[in-house]
Amino acid sequence: MKTSTTTALVLSVGLLLTGCAQGAPEATPSAKPAQGAQHQTQAQALTATDTWAKAAESGMSAAFGTLHNNSETPLELHKVSNAAGDEIQLHEMTGSGQDMSMKQLEGDLVIAPGADVVLAPGGNHLMFMDLKKPLVAAQSTTLDLEFSDGSSTEVDFAIRNFDGAKENYDEHAGH
Template sequence: MSRLFAAAFALAALAAPLAHAGDYKLGALTVRQPWSRPAQAGMNGVGFFTVVNAGKTPVTLQRVESPAAAKVEIHQSAMANGVMTMRRQDAGVVVPAGGQVAFAPGGYHLMLLSLKAAQGVGQKVPVTLIFDNGRKAQVELTVQLAPPPGGQASPMGEHHH
């Protein structure tokens, strides 16, 4: 039994650093687990990730650009009286100091409008996150069918307005 435990522990130790291999650092900000769903050319795609702000001041994600789409918009979905609504976030999204905001199904997300090419599973979709302090983060969304393990299955409790 102890060999099995040792093997499981060794595997977990090896897998732990890999869990965040796709993270992107930009100063005090970390963009974690960026991903997208498959979509056809000409259709709209989506982008999901979590932005963590380890800094002492709030930062606003103001806009997003991508060569893969005609336009990228920041949206927020919300449930109100049993109806799902989606609104553009033209003022951006504030990531509080010492906090995080999840871009996940059912909450904040990117809309990649009029995709220029199909997005297939395993492909990477380049996006540029543009923050209010002028910094830009070059991020690649990994196209996959479901959220990353331990990822953003639900945005509830992580929204900050």
């Protein structure tokens, strides 16, 4: 009798566990978090590399680098500022060759999911419009990148001498 009671108990526990397991979903490595489970801001999803700014005593200058989106949703860079209070605009290049000119980007700079946006001389860049203090080579400047969700992150840009990228403004861009 003792053996049949033990056997019945083991079978009951086994059936109970099997019944509980039937309704549980299987976990897979490709499973994604439930919508809303990821609380990452746009700023937290950004990786900035190879960042640098052109040295300048006054007037205009520019900042460059690579901005990478580590998330599965677009990042929308809305505004760039610094502690000096410089006006810093998002600029794009238009035209080619001698007809190359720059103008302020209309709207946000969008970085696609998993993609890079390269800010480079002769291409998209961050433009200092009227420096309040010099950008001195061998030092660095910190820019605050603000995104459309209201999040922001500070990024350091090494300052170096650069004699290229002598583009012109688009006469119709309002500058």
